[in-house]
Amino acid sequence: MNIHAQAAARALDIARDLRDPGDITRSVSDRAAHTLCYGLAGTALLHACLAQTEPGAAKTAAAHWATAARLLGNAPPNGIHTGPGALAASLIIGTGYLPSHDPHQALLPRATAWLSARATALARHHHQRAARADATPWAVYDAIKGLAGIGRVLLAAHSRGHRADAEPGLTAALTALTHMILTPRGSRPGWWLPAALHPPTVHVPASGAATTGLAHGIAGPLALLATAHRAGHTLPGQPNAIHTAAQWLLSWQSQQHTWPPHISGHALDHGPAEAIAPIAGRTTAWCYGTPGIATALTTAGHALDLPALNHTATEAMNALAARPLEDWDTEGTALCHGSGGVLQCARRLSCHPLVKRAAHGVLASATTARPPGWLTGRAGTALVLADLGGLLPASPTADDWDCLLLLS
Numbered sequence: 001m002n003i004h005a006q007a008a009a010r011a012l013d014i015a016r017d018l019r020d021p022g023d024i025t026r027s028v029s030d031r032a033a034h035t036l037c038y039g040l041a042g043t044a045l046l047h048a049c050l051a052q053t054e055p056g057a058a059k060t061a062a063a064h065w066a067t068a069a070r071l072l073g074n075a076p077p078n079g080i081h082t083g084p085g086a087l088a089a090s091l092i093i094g095t096g097y098l099p100s101h102d103p104h105q106a107l108l109p110r111a112t113a114w115l116s117a118r119a120t121a122l123a124r125h126h127h128q129r130a131a132r133a134d135a136t137p138w139a140v141y142d143a144i145k146g147l148a149g150i151g152r153v154l155l156a157a158h159s160r161g162h163r164a165d166a167e168p169g170l171t172a173a174l175t176a177l178t179h180m181i182l183t184p185r186g187s188r189p190g191w192w193l194p195a196a197l198h199p200p201t202v203h204v205p206a207s208g209a210a211t212t213g214l215a216h217g218i219a220g221p222l223a224l225l226a227t228a229h230r231a232g233h234t235l236p237g238q239p240n241a242i243h244t245a246a247q248w249l250l251s252w253q254s255q256q257h258t259w260p261p262h263i264s265g266h267a268l269d270h271g272p273a274e275a276i277a278p279i280a281g282r283t284t285a286w287c288y289g290t291p292g293i294a295t296a297l298t299t300a301g302h303a304l305d306l307p308a309l310n311h312t313a314t315e316a317m318n319a320l321a322a323r324p325l326e327d328w329d330t331e332g333t334a335l336c337h338g339s340g341g342v343l344q345c346a347r348r349l350s351c352h353p354l355v356k357r358a359a360h361g362v363l364a365s366a367t368t369a370r371p372p373g374w375l376t377g378r379a380g381t382a383l384v385l386a387d388l389g390g391l392l393p394a395s396p397t398a399d400d401w402d403c404l405l406l407l408s
Contacts, residue, residue, distance in 0.1 A: 003359055008389025010366050014382035015050055018043050019060050021067040024372050033071045035373060036086035036404075037144075037336075040068035042374025046383055048094030049401050053391045058098055065091065065104065077118050079145030080153055080404065081375060088115050089153045093401055096160065097393065109165050112157040116169030119150045123172035126180060135193045136180055138216045143406055147173040148220035152406055155228055156399040174228055174235050177221040181241040188268045189248060191218050207265030212252065214292025214406055215336065217262070218245050223296040223406040226303035239304060246300040246309050249293060253312065257319035261288040284328040286341025286405060290316045295345050295407050317346065321354035325361050332370060333362045335380035335405060344384050348407050359388060374404075 001009070018024065024040050025033045032038035036045070044064035051058040068087055075082065080089040088111035095104050126136050126147075143149040151173030158166040180190040192210040211217030222245040225238055251272055252263055261282065283289040294313035301309030320328075320342075332338040343358035362381060371377035383401055386392055392401070400408045 003356070003363070004389050006363055006389075007359065007385040008391050010363060011382045011385035011389055011391060012050075012054065014366065014378050014385070015046055015054060015057070018046065018372055018379060018382070021064050024064070025067065025071065027372055030071070031075075032082075032373075034068040034073075034075065034086065035082045036090055037081040037375035038371050038373035038377065040064045040071070041086040041090040042377070042379045043372055044068060045090045045094045045374055045401065046379040046386075048090075049097045049383060049392055050386060051097050052393050058102065061094060061098075062104065065094075079139070079142075080115075080149045081144055084114055085118060085150065087111070089149075089404060092153055092157050092160070093399065093404060096156075096399065097401075108157065108160065108162055112154065112162045112165040115150055115154055115157070116165055116167075119147055119154060119169030120172045122147050122150070123176035126176040130179065130183060133185075135185070135197055136191065137193065137197055138199070138211070141177060141180060141191065141221055142216045143220040143223075144215055146220075147177055148224045148406065149404070151177070151224045152227065152403055155224070155231060155233065156403055158233075159231070159399060170228070170233065171235065174225060174233065174238060177225055178235060178237045178241040181218070181221065181225075181245050182237055186269075188265060189218070191221075192265060192268065194265075204262055205264040205266065207269075209262035209264050210268060211262045211288075212249060212259045212293060213261060213288035214296055215287035217288070218248065219293045219296040220406055222246060222249070223299055226296070226299040227403075227406070227408075229303045230299070242300050242304055243306075246297055246304075246306070249297060250309070250312055253316070257316040258283045258290050259293050282329050282331075282337060284320060284323070284342065285330050285337050286345060287336045289329075290320050291342050291345030292406075295348055298349055313349065314351070317349055317351040317354055321346075321351060321357055325357060328361075330361075333365050333381045334370065334376045335384065336375045338362075338381075339365075340381045340384040341405065343388065344402055344405065344407060347388065348402070355388075 036042045044061045047057045047061035091111050139145040154166045154170040183190045194208040225242050286292045294316045297309045297313040330338050333340045335341040339358050339361040346354035374380045
């Protein structure tokens with residue numbers, strides 16, 4: 001059995017094991033049960049994407065969405081992975097794989113309007129902080145909780161025809177991210193944060209840090225701005241912001257064609273020569289590492305017609321492909337921290353040696369028990385394998401599922 005057939009078979013095995021919503025709710029906490037990252041919004045997305053190839057998958061997706069909505073309760077707004085935004089994002093992207101007459105299509109205006117209002121509020125928060133010369137936290141701009149992730153879903157909703165609902169939030173997101181990038185704080189970029197404003201689980205130097213990666217760093221806003229630009233959504237200053245962010249990433253690339261997860265305030269003040277010592281972190285994973293950053297640079301290269309960005313991304317991915325799998329700092333096969341995210345990035349960038357290496361890693365461990373969700377669990381792994389195995393339609397009526405990773 002070739003690797004594509006193996007991937008398809010393994011994807012369907014995982015999906016069938018994730019059919020029962022009750023199994024999902026019993027395997028995670030009550031707080032996580034509705035979410036995209038850990039729970040039912042993620043498993044619903046998996047089944048919706050398989051609706052054209054797996055009998056009963058559309059009905060299964062409907063059951064998961066219904067259970068997620070029932071369990072949502074009073075979860076606070078918190079990006080596209082938890083809270084109401086998780087269900088909204090899952091519906092907007094998932095229904096693109098379902099027939100036009102599916103009843104869930106009628107929910108998209110409300111889902112889009114909710115995300116648009118959230119983006120507008122976050123953008124307002126950024127501008128208020130900027131007016132006080134305060135730094136902008138991750139939760140305002142990143143791919144998980146902030147404007148990069150929310151903006152990408154709004155761009156998808158806009159392409160589905162929900163322009164009136166999507167436009168205010170999309171415009172607000174693009175404006176705020178452009179402003180952040182083009183408003184440095186002395187020698188430090190607009191997304192630099194003092195140490196006290198980084199999450200308590202993230203250890204950065206006393207001089208603070210500017211984060212690089214796709215999940216929480218500048219690669220996320222870069223990917224959204226470049227994708228929107230290619231789709232015809234360009235605001236004043238946006239091309240300059242794309243160029244500024246991309247060149248900043250190029251200036252901090254290591255000689256090994258990787259990026260540190262963050263750049264300290266001290267190094268920012270004194271230049272790349274001061275950032276010599278390696279920094280511990282997931283330099284090979286989607287969230288912080290080469291695959292996500294290289295994808296963002298490639299998107300920017302296409303957006304601005306700058307082949308040098310694409311060349312840098314290709315070199316970085318080839319360098320990762322040359323590293324033995326045991327030297328990667330990934331964990332498991334999930335999208336965020338694992339080899340599944342590496343595989344999807346490699347497929348997007350047509351880095352065939354890395355596709356082969358990552359696919360073998362995912363297939364070797366895909367049956368290992370993990371959480372059920374999309375970002376950190378089996379649903380995400382199954383979608384990567386389904387994509388590799390040819391189980392997903394080549395052209396869904398909405399943006400591809402991995403736009404939620406800022407990969408398309």
